[in-house]
Structure formats: structure tokens, C-alpha cells
Amino acid sequence: MHALVSGVFILLCTALLAAQPLPTQFTDQAAALGITARNVSGSTQEYIVETAVGGTAFFDYDSDGDVDLYVANGSRFEGFPPGQEPTNYLYRNHGDRFVDVTTAAGVGDTSWSMGCAAADYDNDGDLDLYVTNFGRNTFYQNRGDGTFEDVTEKAGGGDERWGVGCAFGDTDLDGDVDLYVANYIDFSRDYTSTVPCVWKNVDIFCGPRGLLPAGDVFYRNNGDGTLADRSEEAGIAGAKYYGYGVVFGDFDRNGWPDIFVANDSAPNNLYQNQGDGTFVDEGLSAGVAYSGDGTEQGCMGAAVGDYDNDGYFDIFVTNFEGEYNTLYKNQRGGFFLDVSFVSRVAARGTPEVGWGTGFFDFDNDGDQDLFAANGHTYPQADLPHTNSSYAEPNFLYQNLGDGTFAEVSERAGPGFALVEVSRGASFADYDRDGDIDIFVLNLNSTPNLLRNDGGNEGNYLQIATVGTRSNRDGIGTRIEISAEGKRQVAEVRSGTSFLSHSDLKVHFGLGTAPIVESVVLHWPSGTVQTLRDVAANQVLTVREPAD
Numbered sequence: 001m002h003a004l005v006s007g008v009f010i011l012l013c014t015a016l017l018a019a020q021p022l023p024t025q026f027t028d029q030a031a032a033l034g035i036t037a038r039n040v041s042g043s044t045q046e047y048i049v050e051t052a053v054g055g056t057a058f059f060d061y062d063s064d065g066d067v068d069l070y071v072a073n074g075s076r077f078e079g080f081p082p083g084q085e086p087t088n089y090l091y092r093n094h095g096d097r098f099v100d101v102t103t104a105a106g107v108g109d110t111s112w113s114m115g116c117a118a119a120d121y122d123n124d125g126d127l128d129l130y131v132t133n134f135g136r137n138t139f140y141q142n143r144g145d146g147t148f149e150d151v152t153e154k155a156g157g158g159d160e161r162w163g164v165g166c167a168f169g170d171t172d173l174d175g176d177v178d179l180y181v182a183n184y185i186d187f188s189r190d191y192t193s194t195v196p197c198v199w200k201n202v203d204i205f206c207g208p209r210g211l212l213p214a215g216d217v218f219y220r221n222n223g224d225g226t227l228a229d230r231s232e233e234a235g236i237a238g239a240k241y242y243g244y245g246v247v248f249g250d251f252d253r254n255g256w257p258d259i260f261v262a263n264d265s266a267p268n269n270l271y272q273n274q275g276d277g278t279f280v281d282e283g284l285s286a287g288v289a290y291s292g293d294g295t296e297q298g299c300m301g302a303a304v305g306d307y308d309n310d311g312y313f314d315i316f317v318t319n320f321e322g323e324y325n326t327l328y329k330n331q332r333g334g335f336f337l338d339v340s341f342v343s344r345v346a347a348r349g350t351p352e353v354g355w356g357t358g359f360f361d362f363d364n365d366g367d368q369d370l371f372a373a374n375g376h377t378y379p380q381a382d383l384p385h386t387n388s389s390y391a392e393p394n395f396l397y398q399n400l401g402d403g404t405f406a407e408v409s410e411r412a413g414p415g416f417a418l419v420e421v422s423r424g425a426s427f428a429d430y431d432r433d434g435d436i437d438i439f440v441l442n443l444n445s446t447p448n449l450l451r452n453d454g455g456n457e458g459n460y461l462q463i464a465t466v467g468t469r470s471n472r473d474g475i476g477t478r479i480e481i482s483a484e485g486k487r488q489v490a491e492v493r494s495g496t497s498f499l500s501h502s503d504l505k506v507h508f509g510l511g512t513a514p515i516v517e518s519v520v521l522h523w524p525s526g527t528v529q530t531l532r533d534v535a536a537n538q539v540l541t542v543r544e545p546a547d
Helices: 002-019
Strands: 025-028 056-059 068-071 089-093 098-100 113-119 128-133 135-142 148-150 163-169 178-183 217-221 227-229 243-249 258-263 269-273 279-281 302-305 314-317 326-332 335-338 354-360 369-374 395-399 405-407 422-428 437-442 448-453 459-466 478-483 486-491 506-511 515-522 528-535 539-543
Touching: 056 113, 056 422, 056 437, 163 243, 163 258, 178 243, 178 258, 243 302, 243 314, 258 302, 302 354, 314 354, 354 437, 369 422, 459 478, 459 515, 478 506, 486 506, 515 539, 528 539
Parallel strands: 113 163, 354 422, 459 539
Antiparallel strands: 025 448, 056 068, 068 089, 089 098, 113 128, 128 135, 128 163, 135 148, 163 178, 178 217, 217 227, 243 258, 258 269, 269 279, 302 314, 314 326, 326 335, 354 369, 369 395, 395 405, 422 437, 437 448, 459 506, 478 486, 478 515, 515 528
């Protein structure tokens, strides 16, 4: 009897705890801060192009120390009257508000834009911007005076295919960043699908299965302000799948950045860098091409982080309804294991369609948590018999520090009570208060800026890298820290999530630790730099030693 009573008491306590709000709460501040531009993506929702828009980027374009915001926008097939075309948006962070500077900065692309990523590709000290489109992509060079120049024609990178995810990384370690662009479908409204376009006995738009994949492209930075398509030479051109999310990461810790590509309804790619300008797709042998049961998934977004603090980067992928979001644990030695159910990230996710995602320590306790933006692909999901919905709530997974996660969205404040058709997501400490906030783009709606309130009850350290021998942003730098016996590792990364880009500064939650005993930076140049006894609760700028 005593054991029974004790068991009931424990269950009641667990239930009460689960109902309590988290100390960290998220609130939507987008409208209050002036971020009000409405996304436009199609009008009829008859074609798959209309559902894929979603890129956002947190990046400090004016080098004033706080992150600004770029938002990709779409279009519609019937077009718009002259002067009424929707544009992409650039918002400058003024601390207490965001101001639309799109026109003044010269980045109001009126293409049907998809994704974006930022990096200092010419090593001149400011961040440039690459935008993928349904049609020719656009490359903006930062002039350093608050304006950009469209250098697509003279620099290269203006691929005409349907570009989606993109990311920068210094693949040959020559001191400048290269560019990978995932392409989706070789799309035409006149194409006929080779498979029925039906979902739950409802006619839907076609794709991706049954349509032609476009094939990805890899650009080598020539170091003179131009990019060269080296897809064939690099071993990228052979695989033609429906690319979506792209992310760089040194998964085998050999110093050479590898590339993970999340493919929709096709095997994923893990391009292992051979160190000679070429890549080999090890997705199948590494265990990340399929889910743990050997199934192709409708992969959308991808995130990389060390969730178990073992020093090796793991991969999280968001997927389609009826599947589950997949967490691949890095087993070292070139192998990954699908631990989605063991880690409990698959406990919820089956009814939803996942898109933007990221590892981030929202409560500053020293463990990487997870976010997933959700929203269905088909408007027909609102039909009663589908048992689905077009607009869906987003997910927040709290890392419990034992290899498992708890889905805590309902306890995370009013920002997670919002129900939208969400797509891209970016992460940054936009208000510089020591915790990470989230920007979410919503299809044919206004966006959300989820301010993190309370995450900074734990200490933190943010690190901004400045390369000298390495690329100017230090992209690809692996940073290892140790604080009160806890070790963490992160990497400076450009391009991640779903067609999006997050702040280049690396954020470490420290819990109660007031001092970080050691910070070790492994720069792309091969230089290893060690700092000792670094104070918590600061943004630390680290410049690579010149020799």
C-alpha cells in the first residue's frame, strides 16, 4: 500500500510540474518592434512553389554590434502591377525597434525569393548576402556604408534553377568562404507528374515526387571577388535529389568542413570533405540518408549541434506529417545513429510538418535545446476528414542533460501559443540581454519575433571570431570551452535551419559558472588558440593570431 501511495504521489507531482510555466518565457515582439511586413507566396496554392518560401537571416550588416534582420519574400504567378511587387526586407536593429531600410540599402529583391545566408566572402570586413530564388539567385556585396551592390553578374552565383537552402564554408581552407546551394525541383507549371497528386483522398498540388529534381551547385571562391561553379570537379553534380536544408559541419573532427544536405522525399547527403577539393557522399554508410527504419523522409530543415556534449556534432532534421523529426547522434568514426525515439524528440511531431529548426541553449544551462517551426504543406489539411490542420503550433524541446528531451512548448509562454503556417527560423540574441531569441517566418502572414525572457537567469558567454589567416568571419572555427567541469563545443556557422541564417556569434550557456576556465579555438587555418579564466556574461571578440 505504501508503495502504491508513493507511486501515485510521484505521478501527481510530475503532472503538476508539467503544468507549471517554465522560468523562461517567450513573447512575440515583432509588431511592437516594427517588423510588420506580410509574407506573400502565391495566391491559389495550386503549385508547390507557393508553399516553399521561408528564408530569414540574423546578421550584423552595419557592423554596429547588434544583429539586423533580412526576410525573404515571395511572389505570385500572375504577377503584380508595376510598383506593387512584394520585396524582400532588411530591418536595421536600433535597439528599441527595427527600422525598414530595404530601399536605402538596395536589397529589395522582387524575385520569388526562397532562402538566404550571410558571410564576408571578399574578406573586407563586412557581411555580404546571398539570396536564393525561384529563378536567378542574387548576390549582394556589402559596400560598408550601409548599402549593398548586386554583383551577381560580375561575381557569379546567379544560377537560374530553383534555389532553396544555401550556406557558406571554407571547404579548401584557403582563407575565403565557398558556397553550397541546394536546388529543389526543375519546375514548370506545364509539367505532368509521374505519380498521382493525392493526399488522404484529396487532390493536391504535385511534387516533389513525380517531378524532376534540379541538382545542387557548389561554388569555389576564387579569392578575387568571383565564384566559380565547381560542382563537377567537387563530386557534387552527380547526385540529383530534391535539396532543401544545407549546413556545414566538421563531423569527423579532421579539420575539414563537411556538408549535410536534407533532401525532401529522397536520401539525404553527407558530403565528406576529402581535403583535395573533392567530396564523397557518405550519407548511406554514415547512417543519415534514411531514418532508422530505412525510410526516405520528407526532410525540410537541418540543424547541427552537440546535444550530448561529447565533443562531436549531431544532426537534427525536420520532416513531413506521418513521419517524425529525426535526431542523428554522432557515434564517431563516421557513423550516426537515429536516436529520435530514445531521446524523445519523436514523442511529438507525427501530425505536424516541420521546417525551420535549430539547436540553442534557451535556458543557459549548458545543454543544447531544440526548436522546430511547424506548418502544413497543403491548405487542404483543414478539411475535417484529414485529421490535420494547415496552421500548426511550433515545438520547443528542453534538453534534460541525460540524452533525452522534454517537449515544453505549452509551458514556454504566449509565443508558443501562436498557431501559424511557419517556415524559416533564425536565432540570435537580438536585444543583447544574454539569451537567444527566435525569429519565425509565417507563410502568407506576418512573422513572429519570439523574445526570450528569463533565459539569462543562467550565465553565458558569447564569442565573435575575427579571422586573419582564416576567413574574416572565422566561419568553421570550432570552439571548445570548459566551465565548472562541463565541456561544450560549438562551431561558427553560416546558413542552417530551413533556408535561413543565424547570428555568427557562438553562444554558450554556463548555468551558475562565473568563469570559463578555458576557451580553445581551432581556427580553419590550423591555428589553435587558448584563453584562460574568461569572465561570464559578456560578448567576447577573439581575433585570430596573425602568425
